[in-house]
Amino acid sequence: MKYRTFKFFVDFEKEEKWLNQMAAKGYNFIDFSLPGRYLFETGNPGEYIYRIELLKHLPNSPESKDYIEFLEDTGGELVSSHFRWAWFRRKSADGPFHLFTDYSSQIKHYQRIIWFIGIVGIINLVIGFYNLCYGLLLTGPDYGFFFNAYLAPISFLIAFFCLKVTTSYYFNLKKLQKESQIHE
Amino acid sequence: MPESTERGALTEAVYYILLALHSPMHGYGIMQYVKELSNDRVNLGPGTLYGAINTLIEKGWIKALSTPENSRKKEYEITLKGRETLLLEIERLEELLAHGNKIARRDA
Structure with a gap:
């Protein structure tokens, strides 16, 4: 089923x-x-x-x-x-299944993910600002058309979550890097 | 810095992979061998093992064996350079062990 x-x-x-x-x-x-x-x-x-x-x-x-x-x-x-x-x-x-079982490979995987989600977050931030400015300024109240401005919060919301997760991964990464300095 | 990194300590994963490959093995074989040898303590994840194998091939410490046509699984074996590296590492570990016994355990 x-x-x-x-x-x-x-x-x-x-x-x-x-x-x-x-x-x-x-x-x-x-x-x-x-x-x-x-x-x-x-x-x-x-x-x-x-x-x-x-x-x-x-x-x-x-x-x-x-x-x-x-x-x-x-x-x-x-x-x-x-x-x-x-x-x-x-x-x-x-038995137990982990893809990465040492610090150096875990660190590399985190770095890849931080870049990936960080970039998605920044792109959404840029799109959000673009839509906000376009919606509010260019089409303007004179036209009675705020459509782009209404889209902006969606991008901001995605950007917020991406950057929040990126930050938490960043701290995890720092923790791993610190650990890897004293043992494997 | 290449000189000094060549002489640095091997990671546990690399050390055990080099030991395992004294006889030809494929990836799954290495995982099982290392797990048994270390009494279940060292479990190599496929992502970690794959990365290590590729680095070791690049360094020339192990080589991929040409596979027979009926077998899809690639087998690997340690090279002369790999054996030399491993022997140097064993010497280094013996030094660590000797000092540890002398100072921390206060052996005569």
Whole structure:
């Protein structure tokens, strides 16, 4: 049986936690598509562990294909992908499943994500300001047309969440970097 | 700085990967071997292992073996340069251990 739901995440760690909670209840995630549609298939509770990664390259690039093949040879499975985001899972019977198990690889992954979400946040901030100015000044009250200005809060809201998450990742990154100075 | 980084300590993951590859193995084999050798303490994640393998190939410490046509999985093996690096690291670890025993454990 299939189950579909809509959810909006900016924080991939919260999303990962949610997918694993769903899997623990027997809802196995099988597909994602924008704007936030998650498709599940009912199965045995706790059968899978899910992990999310921001790949270095697009999933169908030779570099990523090689990586995904490697991961699948070690018992993992690529469940879904969107842009550079990839959802992986492995049977929990195979033991704990983490993609990155040392500080240096965890740090690199965080850095990739900070850049990615940070840029999305800044783009939304710019679009928000553009729409606000355009809506208020250029079309102006004389025209009675504020449409662009009405769009601005959406961009500001997205920008706010992206920059909030970026900041929290930044602090996590600093913590990891500090730890990595004294031990592995 | 390349001189000094060559002589630096190896990470635990790299150290165990080099040990594992004294006989040819594919990725999953390395994970299992390292896990068993360390009594379940060291679990290499696929992302970490993949990155380490590629770096070690670039450095020439391990090499990918040409795979038979029926097998999709790539196998890797340690090179002479890898063995030399590992032996130097063991010497370094012995020094650490000797000093630790002498000072912290106050062995005679």
